[in-house]
Ligand SMILES: Nc1ncnc2c1ncn2[C@@H]1O[C@H](COP(=O)(O)OP(=O)(O)O)[C@@H](O)[C@H]1O
């Protein structure tokens with residue numbers, strides 16, 4: 681694991697996996713800054729993530745994970761820097777621009793239309809030429825018997841599957857998943873994470889995964905970034921992130937090797 685080079689001001693684009701980054705990473709943040717109102721939450725963020733890779737974004741409560749995802753989804757404005765999808769800059773603060781670039785967010789509160797059926801939730805999100813609601817039943821077979829039910833009648837795990845399915849029918853190039861496991865049993869979380877892995881592999885989208893079950897997230901992710909007080913304290917291959925690294929990066933700020 682390496683401390684993040686952001687603070688050096690070198691201007692180089694850091695790859696979280698430490699390898700040379702492809703010419704046009706799927707998702708790239710260059711000096712990105714963002715916040716809530718007048719409060720800066722993260723700043724100087726450098727990231728590059730290729731298609732087919734999962735980046736686990738971890739950090740203590742309040743570190744800025746959700747704020748970063750909302751910024752990438754265009755829901756919150758960026759206050760500095762830029763981000764690109766497939767090499768093209770995305771206009772910040774514009775959900776439609778992010779959506780056109782293929783950035784799709786699965787928000788931590790799922791944001792389903794609870795009075796609409798499962799099928800209707802998928803139909804309203806589906807894009808022309810993309811996967812159909814029926815295709816999603818192959819990805820999430822547990823939804824098949826629930827397709828005609830109102831979303832509010834689903835269990836927490838099924839609702840999360842629906843939220844993921846709704847993201848998939850939008851054909852994401854960059855999939856942002858916030859706190860997938862909120863209120864779910866670890867077994868359900870594991871099934872969902874396995875699906876996220878399949879999605880990254882099959883659809884070749886770049887996935888940024890925020891997950892409170894950090895151990896599980898690291899198991900399924902390729903790369904990991906620890907966000908501490910709005911800065912990347914540590915990045916590297918997910919399988920090299922140890923408990924000691926985590927503790928230091930969460931609470932310390934300096935990393936020993
Ligand atoms: N709706 C909000 N309005 C104002 N500040 C917020 C809001 N949500 C979060 N914050 C603040 O933004 C900072 C980052 O929070 P957040 O991005 O939610 O962190 P995380 O997802 O890592 O827990 C925290 O200081 C938090 O208090």
Ligand SMILES: [Mg+2]
Pocket residue numbers: 745746747788859
């Ligand atoms: Mg959060």
